[in-house]
Amino acid sequence: MLAVLNYIERPKLKEPIIVAGLPGIAHIGKLAVEYLVHELQAKKFAELYSEHFPEWVVREDGLAKPLKVDFYSCRPDGIERDIILATADAQAASSFGQYKLTGEILDVAVDNGADTIVTMAAYVLSSRESRAPVVGTATDAESARMLRVHKIELLDGGMIVGMNGLFVGLAGARGLKGFCLLGATQGGLLDVGATEEVLKALARVLGFKLDLADLQTYASIVSRFKPPKLRTPMAVEEDISYIR
Amino acid sequence: MLAVLNYIERPKLKEPIIVAGLPGIAHIGKLAVEYLVHELQAKKFAELYSEHFPEWVVREDGLAKPLKVDFYSCRPDGIERDIILATADAQAASSFGQYKLTGEILDVAVDNGADTIVTMAAYVLSSRESRAPVVGTATDAESARMLRVHKIELLDGGMIVGMNGLFVGLAGARGLKGFCLLGATQGGLLDVGATEEVLKALARVLGFKLDLADLQTYASIVSRFKPPKLRTPMAVEEDISYIR
Amino acid sequence: MLAVLNYIERPKLKEPIIVAGLPGIAHIGKLAVEYLVHELQAKKFAELYSEHFPEWVVREDGLAKPLKVDFYSCRPDGIERDIILATADAQAASSFGQYKLTGEILDVAVDNGADTIVTMAAYVLSSRESRAPVVGTATDAESARMLRVHKIELLDGGMIVGMNGLFVGLAGARGLKGFCLLGATQGGLLDVGATEEVLKALARVLGFKLDLADLQTYASIVSRFKPPKLRTPMAVEEDISYIR
Amino acid sequence: MLAVLNYIERPKLKEPIIVAGLPGIAHIGKLAVEYLVHELQAKKFAELYSEHFPEWVVREDGLAKPLKVDFYSCRPDGIERDIILATADAQAASSFGQYKLTGEILDVAVDNGADTIVTMAAYVLSSRESRAPVVGTATDAESARMLRVHKIELLDGGMIVGMNGLFVGLAGARGLKGFCLLGATQGGLLDVGATEEVLKALARVLGFKLDLADLQTYASIVSRFKPPKLRTPMAVEEDISYIR
Numbered sequence: 001m002l003a004v005l006n007y008i009e010r011p012k013l014k015e016p017i018i019v020a021g022l023p024g025i026a027h028i029g030k031l032a033v034e035y036l037v038h039e040l041q042a043k044k045f046a047e048l049y050s051e052h053f054p055e056w057v058v059r060e061d062g063l064a065k066p067l068k069v070d071f072y073s074c075r076p077d078g079i080e081r082d083i084i085l086a087t088a089d090a091q092a093a094s095s096f097g098q099y100k101l102t103g104e105i106l107d108v109a110v111d112n113g114a115d116t117i118v119t120m121a122a123y124v125l126s127s128r129e130s131r132a133p134v135v136g137t138a139t140d141a142e143s144a145r146m147l148r149v150h151k152i153e154l155l156d157g158g159m160i161v162g163m164n165g166l167f168v169g170l171a172g173a174r175g176l177k178g179f180c181l182l183g184a185t186q187g188g189l190l191d192v193g194a195t196e197e198v199l200k201a202l203a204r205v206l207g208f209k210l211d212l213a214d215l216q217t218y219a220s221i222v223s224r225f226k227p228p229k230l231r232t233p234m235a236v237e238e239d240i241s242y243i244r
Numbered sequence: 245m246l247a248v249l250n251y252i253e254r255p256k257l258k259e260p261i262i263v264a265g266l267p268g269i270a271h272i273g274k275l276a277v278e279y280l281v282h283e284l285q286a287k288k289f290a291e292l293y294s295e296h297f298p299e300w301v302v303r304e305d306g307l308a309k310p311l312k313v314d315f316y317s318c319r320p321d322g323i324e325r326d327i328i329l330a331t332a333d334a335q336a337a338s339s340f341g342q343y344k345l346t347g348e349i350l351d352v353a354v355d356n357g358a359d360t361i362v363t364m365a366a367y368v369l370s371s372r373e374s375r376a377p378v379v380g381t382a383t384d385a386e387s388a389r390m391l392r393v394h395k396i397e398l399l400d401g402g403m404i405v406g407m408n409g410l411f412v413g414l415a416g417a418r419g420l421k422g423f424c425l426l427g428a429t430q431g432g433l434l435d436v437g438a439t440e441e442v443l444k445a446l447a448r449v450l451g452f453k454l455d456l457a458d459l460q461t462y463a464s465i466v467s468r469f470k471p472p473k474l475r476t477p478m479a480v481e482e483d484i485s486y487i488r
Numbered sequence: 489m490l491a492v493l494n495y496i497e498r499p500k501l502k503e504p505i506i507v508a509g510l511p512g513i514a515h516i517g518k519l520a521v522e523y524l525v526h527e528l529q530a531k532k533f534a535e536l537y538s539e540h541f542p543e544w545v546v547r548e549d550g551l552a553k554p555l556k557v558d559f560y561s562c563r564p565d566g567i568e569r570d571i572i573l574a575t576a577d578a579q580a581a582s583s584f585g586q587y588k589l590t591g592e593i594l595d596v597a598v599d600n601g602a603d604t605i606v607t608m609a610a611y612v613l614s615s616r617e618s619r620a621p622v623v624g625t626a627t628d629a630e631s632a633r634m635l636r637v638h639k640i641e642l643l644d645g646g647m648i649v650g651m652n653g654l655f656v657g658l659a660g661a662r663g664l665k666g667f668c669l670l671g672a673t674q675g676g677l678l679d680v681g682a683t684e685e686v687l688k689a690l691a692r693v694l695g696f697k698l699d700l701a702d703l704q705t706y707a708s709i710v711s712r713f714k715p716p717k718l719r720t721p722m723a724v725e726e727d728i729s730y731i732r
Numbered sequence: 733m734l735a736v737l738n739y740i741e742r743p744k745l746k747e748p749i750i751v752a753g754l755p756g757i758a759h760i761g762k763l764a765v766e767y768l769v770h771e772l773q774a775k776k777f778a779e780l781y782s783e784h785f786p787e788w789v790v791r792e793d794g795l796a797k798p799l800k801v802d803f804y805s806c807r808p809d810g811i812e813r814d815i816i817l818a819t820a821d822a823q824a825a826s827s828f829g830q831y832k833l834t835g836e837i838l839d840v841a842v843d844n845g846a847d848t849i850v851t852m853a854a855y856v857l858s859s860r861e862s863r864a865p866v867v868g869t870a871t872d873a874e875s876a877r878m879l880r881v882h883k884i885e886l887l888d889g890g891m892i893v894g895m896n897g898l899f900v901g902l903a904g905a906r907g908l909k910g911f912c913l914l915g916a917t918q919g920g921l922l923d924v925g926a927t928e929e930v931l932k933a934l935a936r937v938l939g940f941k942l943d944l945a946d947l948q949t950y951a952s953i954v955s956r957f958k959p960p961k962l963r964t965p966m967a968v969e970e971d972i973s974y975i976r
Contacts, residue, residue, distance in 0.1 A: 004417065006417075049417055051340055051343035051344065051347075052340065053339075053343075054339050055339040055342035055343065055405065055406055055407070055410055056403045056404065056405050056409065056410075057403065057404050057409040057410060057412065057413035058403050059381060059399050059400070059401055059402065059403070062381075062382070062385075062388050062398055063381065063382055063383060063384065063385070063388060063416065064381040064382065064383065064399075064404060064409060064412045064413050064416065064424060065413055065416065065417075066410070066413035066414055066416075066417050093338075093339040093340065094338075094339070094340070094581075094582075095541075095542050095543040095581040095582070096539055096540065096581065096582065096585070097340070098543035099539035099541075099543065100539065103539075137545075137547060137550075137551065137552040138550070138551055138552065139551060139552065140551065141550075141551070144550050144551060154550055155547050155552075156547070157547055158547065159544045159545065159546050159547070160544065160545050160552060161543065161544050162543055163543070165544065165545040165552060166543055166544075166545060166554070168545065168552045169545035169552050169553055169554035170554055172551065172552065172553065172554075173492065173494075173537055173553075173554050180552060248905065250905075293905055295828055295831035295832065295835075296828065297827075297831075298827050299827040299830035299831065299893065299894055299895070299898055300891045300892065300893050300897065300898075301891065301892050301897040301898060301900065301901035302891050303869060303887055303888070303889055303890065303891070306869075306870070306873070306876050306886055307869065307870055307871060307872065307873070307876060307904065308869040308870065308871065308887075308892060308897060308900045308901050308904065308912060309901055309904065309905075310898070310901035310902055310904075310905050337827040337828065338826075338827070338828065341828065582826075583785075583786050583787040583825040583826070584783055584784065584825065584826065584829070586787035587783035587785075587787065588783065591783075625791060625794075625795065625796040626794070626795055626796065627795060627796065628795065629794070629795070632794050632795060642794055643791055643796075644791070645791055646791065647788045647789065647790050647791070648788065648789050648796060649787065649788050650787055651787070653788065653789040653796060654787055654788075654789060654798070656789065656796045657789035657796050657797055657798035658798055660795065660796065660797065660798075661736065661738075661781055661797075661798050668796060
């Protein structure tokens with residue numbers, strides 16, 4: 001296996017948009033997608049395992065599971081299109097793996113008919129910087145125009161590191177439409193306020209109804225955003241001679 | 245070569261269970277398997293070489309040998325099934341390698357008829373944490389139930405890092421049954437007490453007889469659990485100009 | 489995708505020379521190529537995407553774009569050959585990737601008829617070292633002779649680290665002609681003076697006319713030579729127990 | 733290219749033994765092979781380029797060359813077999829690369845008829861350790877016996893890190909004979925005395941005549957054992973905001 005895609009069921013989707021959020025700074029993208037799954041009662045239809053993930057397993061429903069990408073589908077009130085929601089337990093373990101895993105997720109999106117991709121991520125403010133709560137970047141001129149119509153300030157510089165940005169960049173290189181919404185944050189493990197702003201902007205741009213009343217409560221009970229504390233695999237003894 | 249599997253002899257095994265323990269924190273898994281090989285007089289039937297190991301060689305029987313996975317078989321008193329024991333000189337050198345090498349070991353297990361996999365590892369206690377001496381996690385609901393029947397507390401969170409956990413996770417993703425027994429430890433290079441608890445639990449769950457009287461003595465004479473002290477490959481001179 | 493080459497148009501080039509400069513110490517190579525594109529009004533004809541780049545995307549013309557190599561063509565006054573200019577947003581993320589990406593760029597050069605390759609880079613002076621402002625190294629004896637004719641001092645030792653050097657080295661191993669011009673610098677993020685010296689030497693050796701009056705102004709308005717500040721992907725919580 | 737082997741000429745060799753020494757601690761293996769090339773007037777017959785090397789180029793004969801393995805042949809006085817000498821500019825850049833590059837060198841040896849491989853390396857003494865000046869390790873029982881006959885103490889533990897050890901280990905796994913001679917050293921950049929001891933032992937075991945009178949002088953004029961001083965590819969600016 002390099003990547004294994006297990007379909008729980010093969011969904012029939014109408015002009016789907018994929019909305020993805022991978023774990024990252026302040027877990028904005030991941031919390032946003034997890035909350036959408038919860039609030040929109042999205043149904044999981046596929047799991048993607050990949051050897052490009054870090055070498056961890058996570059406990060889920062009492063069992064040890066390999067890291068994976070979960071794909072869900074839903075039809076929120078207010079729009080006539082389906083949404084594929086995608087999130088993962090972790091980003092890939094290497095920069096090369098980030099490209100491969102992003103490509104694998106894009107393949108699933110395209111195979112299921114998606115021509116528009118959206119990601120959510122964090123915009124980390126520098127010490128004295130002030131910003132709109134949500135900024136954006138797009139894959140193409142038409143998507144950029146749409147963000148401007150919805151009063152999303154477009155980023156005027158900087159880079160986006162990791163899969164949430166790569167997803168948009170590689171989608172554009174494949175000719176797909178899409179954009180990334182970035183919540184301004186000071187960083188840290190979890191920024192619920194920034195996530196709320198990003199979700200508000202997402203619902204506004206895509207035109208669906210979203211009740212955010214439960215977000216704070218939901219965030220407080222979700223415990224699996226915690227990365228493992230990594231140590232070196234083996235303690236090293238003091239006085240072994242070695243050879244080269 | 246990416247991986248080379250050398251059969252010393254091709255065993256005929258009855259409904260084998262594979263029990264694996266790779267080097268890791270406190271060497272619980274590795275010491276446990278090494279002791280089982282010793283105590284159950286298991287017979288080596290295969291060696292697996294892989295390019296995913298670290299770039300070391302080890303001395304064995306007076307010779308320099310590449311790092312490898314050793315496979316043994318035995319039939320302990322008390323059960324009507326064979327056990328394949330597997331351990332290695334090291335875990336793989338990269339996270340990608342951990343996935344590949346774990347997959348290669350699983351292939352050997354499945355090729356020899358195993359449908360159940362068991363690993364042993366360490367559960368590192370945080371500073372004021374108190375736990376049962378052995379906790380577990382399973383690949384599937386049925387195996388989880390079996391652990392509960394044998395009074396093994398199931399892990400309620402956290403992650404397992406490295407091949408001992410990956411082995412269980414990837415086995416589950418392939419539809420195999422199995423579980424991981426984790427000995428609570430403070431860490432360090434070798435925890436014989438925690439290893440004893442894990443072995444007791446293993447024998448109880450699988451239903452075979454195991455004499456642990458020799459474990460302490462055995463652990464004290466086994467010298468090859470020591471990782472090399474690594475230095476940078478070359479000393480660096482002080483005053484060379486360089487270019488980029 | 490491992491590498492994707494998108495032709496904007498397929499150029500017809502006369503005996504082209506490729507002149508490349510990747511980001512590196514003091515950004516000498518990259519600034520030099522960017523200025524040549526600007527001053528010689530070179531036309532972009534291809535973009536090369538590669539999974540060997542770091543996992544970033546960059547903003548360009550309001551959009552998020554994957555890191556890429558840009559290829560331009562021009563015919564400067566004074567020579568009867570075309571020049572392919574090549575630069576990239578970053579060097580590759582790993583040493584293996586540096587070899588792969590360099591090979592991919594060389595493939596584009598050769599596919600478009602180039603038999604001569606030139607790179608520009610930095611020569612970092614050690615504390616009390618004094619040097620000519622530009623030194624060189626060549627792929628073959630004939631190119632070395634040509635540099636000497638133009639009074640470029642050849643390097644008498646040391647190594648060149650990264651793609652600007654690898655490009656010349658691998659070109660030579662393929663039987664191509666070429667050389668690398670290195671501007672003496674103290675290092676830092678951007679050395680405009682050293683870049684000017686390298687460009688003067690380049691124009692002299694290749695025999696084309698180049699107006700350097702705008703270089704200082706051009707360098708001050710180009711803002712995209714800034715690498716992202718990298719942090720670890722996720723904040724790590726203080727008190728999680730972990731397992732191996 | 734992953735690896736490219738260029739034959740300068742295809743040699744006809746009689747029962748060749750390959751003697752290899754890669755750069756490592758105290759450069760014992762590399763200096764030993766370089767001196768053998770010089771003293772035995774060995775003739776280069778092949779160069780092996782590989783993408784698993786670090787991303788450097790080296791100056792050689794006034795030109796920039798990719799890192800490579802050089803293969804030479806010679807027939808020293810006193811034996812009726814040919815010797816292939818092999819050394820390289822560097823070891824591979826990753827542990828996976830070490831396996832691949834070692835395998836590529838072994839392929840060249842086997843393709844040219846070698847069934848015996850020898851490497852030379854350093855044994856780094858711990859602070860109060862005392863040892864014979866040369867110790868050894870073998871690929872097989874017969875080679876081990878031969879070392880004992882020549883009064884080479886066999887290593888009784890420890891590991892060998894890097895390609896000089898891997899070479900012996902992987903050769904043994906392929907069924908080839910051979911051994912590694914390790915010079916006891918305190919480490920550092922270059923240990924000429926330890927190299928002399930290793931060369932004496934090599935000539936004694938293989939039974940050829942070797943004049944070591946020039947070694948000290950030769951070592952003092954060879955300047956290319958110096959690794960580059962590595963810095964991060966780009967300086968990082970202080971106040972850029974970043975995103976993930």
